[in-house]
Amino acid sequence: MAVWRVLAERGFQGLTLRAVAAEMGASTGLLTHYFPSKRALLKHALDVLEQQAAERPRPAAERAGDAKGLAMLRAVLLDILPLDRENADGNRIWVSSWDVALADPELAAEHAERYRRARENMTRLVADAQRLGELPADRPAGDLAAAAQSFVLGLVVQALFAPQEFPPARQTELLDAYLAGLAAG
Amino acid sequence: MAVWRVLAERGFQGLTLRAVAAEMGASTGLLTHYFPSKRALLKHALDVLEQQAAERPRPAAERAGDAKGLAMLRAVLLDILPLDRENADGNRIWVSSWDVALADPELAAEHAERYRRARENMTRLVADAQRLGELPADRPAGDLAAAAQSFVLGLVVQALFAPQEFPPARQTELLDAYLAGLAAG
DNA sequence: CCAGGTACGTAACAAACGTTTGGTAGGTAC
DNA sequence: GTACCTACCAAACGTTTGTTACGTACCTGG
Structure with a gap:
């Protein structure tokens, strides 16, 4: 288009x-x-x-195949991060869209709905991981999903502004450390 | 102005x-x-x-007084979140600025520098908390600070788009859960 | 007193914008 | 055949944009 x-x-x-x-x-x-x-x-x-x-292509999810639970959650989150040029471009456009969306209530509502759906998907993955015992079940899956999305979203923003400080390897490490904290907590 | x-x-x-x-x-x-x-x-x-x-006013930091370590880190992060109207307005403008900043390399560099300084401050707080034994010392303070900033940044974005799904109480809970996970990890 | 710079206002500029108008070509229905 | 609808173009509309040119106060140093 x-x-x-x-x-x-x-x-x-x-x-x-x-x-x-x-x-x-x-x-x-x-x-x-x-x-x-x-x-x-x-x-x-x-x-x-x-x-x-x-x-868009989702290399990590494809590599994960039909994995379930935490591994799949990790793949989905990894595929959001700006680890390569195309994903960085897409994320840049996406972040830019927040400006026009926040300025118009109707567009903001549509954007909110998109993120809600994304959280819903992620909530399902989190629930799978909880069922498998990979994530603690003492917290609502929705909270864990919202937290994970927040973390990744913020990491995207920081990586876009400071790509040299957040190279792909560090983004992956930070995400893995975050997930490890979730699993341990 | x-x-x-x-x-x-x-x-x-x-x-x-x-x-x-x-x-x-x-x-x-x-x-x-x-x-x-x-x-x-x-x-x-x-x-x-x-x-x-x-x-801008920092009610949580003021309430925390001269607290050190984890409590102070929590107060600083809390004061970033859009927990009231004024902070929501400020955050909305801030998020909007990402569009114009990302479109201009020089402005992007200045923005990156701002976030770098913010991370630096937060790194100091994290290091304090580590010295007090409130946060594990097996991870670099810079990594923990970057992760915390990512989490809060992303939470801001989500709260701006879906304020009814992320009321102040839930934002606080999510942040506290995140910090608890850090401390436990 | 007066030369010169600073601090503004007024007015206009060309360019770009979203939108409107009027018209043409082609297909379809009757 | 003719009335009508959709798809599209060319051109212009009025407005708003960033920018520039020019004029005039005011102040200050000598």
Whole structure:
């Protein structure tokens, strides 16, 4: 999608009707034919963002195969981190989207819903790990999932700003140490 | 500062020369007299943002008094979280700033430096806690500080998007559980 | 007193923006 | 055949943007 290409090159600041139209070799009239307003295009851009996130390669999860429990949770979290260029680009766009999303209540609600779903998925993985005895069962799975998502989200932000201080190896170590703390706690 | 008021009302998207000029009852000519370009104003806005963050009230830290170690670390982290309206507003602006910062290498570097300093402070607190035996000493203080900052940063983002799912009480609980895990690990 | 710099305001600039208008081409229904 | 709808383009609209040019107070040092 042209919207995605524009986002990758210019970010949300550069997501203008003209830029998208030019990227797909069309006119701005075409865009307004499909999107009644700029907000509609922004909304669509966030959908595209989510779709791209869903379809992106997940090397760690693939390597984990059909593993269950803690190993799968680790793989999912690892695949979120900006360990390579593509994931760093995707995460940069994602972080940028927080600005436009927070400025518009409806877009914020949609974003909140996306994160809620992500937490839900993660909660399932945590519950699996608890059932396998890999994680303590004395804390609600939802809390552990929310905590894990927070940790990874924050690590993404820090790694984006200071990639030399948070090279892939250190990101992995920090995540593993976090998970080890969860398992021990 | 007028810049701060504009940021609070319209965010970074609405930070225009005219908006700032109107907010301080002056003309755009005045602004260009002090800021050679919009980028300079943006740079200044990020400075103001940092200054506001430095000068904002820190109820938890004050309540903690001259406590040391883990208690002080907890207070500092608590004061970051969006537990009330003012801190939520400040955090919203802060998160929004990531968009403009990530789009400009120089601004990104300045932001990275800010977070590095914050981690440095937190590293000192962690080291204190380790010396007091409140946190295990088998992990580098820098790693623990980076991990704690990641956790809090991510929790801020999630709480901003889903305030009803992350009310102050739950934010506090999640943070305490995280710190307990650190201490036990 | 007066030269010169600092501190502003006024006004305009070109560019870019989102949006609107008017029109063309092609397909479909009757 | 003709009425109508969808898909699209070209062009312009009015507004807002960052920036610049120019004028005028005010102050200060000599």
